[in-house]
Amino acid sequence: MLFAGAISPPVQLHTLISGWQTDWLSLMAVAVDIALGGGYVLAAWRLSHKGRHWSPWRTASFLAGTVTIIVATASGLASYDDSVFSIHVIQHLLLMNVAPIFLVLGAPVTLALQASGRRTQTTILGVLHHPIVEVITNPLVVLFFFSMTMVGYFLTPFYQFSLEHPLLHDLTHLHFLITGCLYWWLVVGIDPSRWRLTPPMKLGFLAVDIPVGTLLGLALTQATTSAAPSFHTLADTQQGGGLLWIASELFTFAAIGIVVFQWMRSDTREAVRGDRRADADYATRWAAQAEDPDVARVGADLELTEVEVVDGRFVHVSHPGPVAGDR
Secondary structure, eight states: OTTTTOSSOOOOHHHHHHOOOOSHHHHHHHHHHHHHHHHHHHHHHHHHHTTOOOOHHHHHHHHHHHHHHHHHHHSGGGGSTTTOHHHHHHHHHIIIIIHHHHHHHTOHHHHHHHHSOHHHHHHHHHHHTOHHHHHHTOHHHHHHHHHHHHHHHHSSTHHHHHHHSHHHHHHHHHHHHHHHHHHHHHHTOOSOOSSOOOHHHHHHHHHHHHHHHHHHHHHHHTOSSOSSTTTOOHHHHHHHHHHHHHHHHHHHHHHHHHHHHHHHHHHHHHHHHHHHHHHHHHHHHHHHHOOOHHHHHHHHSOSSOEEEEETTEEEEEEOOOOOTTOO
């Protein structure tokens, strides 16, 4: 916000690097982000001390999400967020797409459920299944708010109004982040949800939003007036519209790749688990027919053991190890 009053000033690299925000609200937001990251790492550490494994990739993803929020709201980008429209677009893309994708791929709810005690687990599940939360996370509700947020923000007088009122402007950042988290939780998230979309439904979800990003980008790129004449030039508005259009399409195709990858990995896990169940059934049948105590003991070890039986005799047991992707 260093350039408040200037209309679309030139962006300086040194300002982007060194123009960190020191107002109380920005510092409080940074403190919250650091606390979230620290809490996540602590939960992963507690889980490891229970003898459970937590993927370091999930930890890295969640921490990347918190860092992205800090960059979007407290770095030099925020120095231009009320004066350069294209920078403002980048900021909102980080808050609505990049940070939420990283956060939900970190599966924080799953981690909290596995690392916490019974009482906390019950509380978390109660919140997830609360009627209000079920309404807020309804796919149709989420899709509406996600699709209409940028349209209603950038193509109405509300955009300039928010720039004229800094606190409201900061609250829109929070709205973008929450809306993005709800949307990407349904599309690429790992955490449990009342609304579990199948992979084809997720792809359809993404397809529905493609025209929205395209139309918004076209509207801004071909605009004849500035999105906020008191703050941005027309050329700046058009440049930001082109950036929004391209970035929205790229995020959509990246998300499609993530969904397809998760779909394939899920099929692989199910196939391996099916093989394990078949092996367990095979061992159980032999245990029921044979008198050999070794075979009977194998039949009791249902899903963790591969069995080879010859002429009613147990001859080999091997542990197949974790399935790729189970962690």
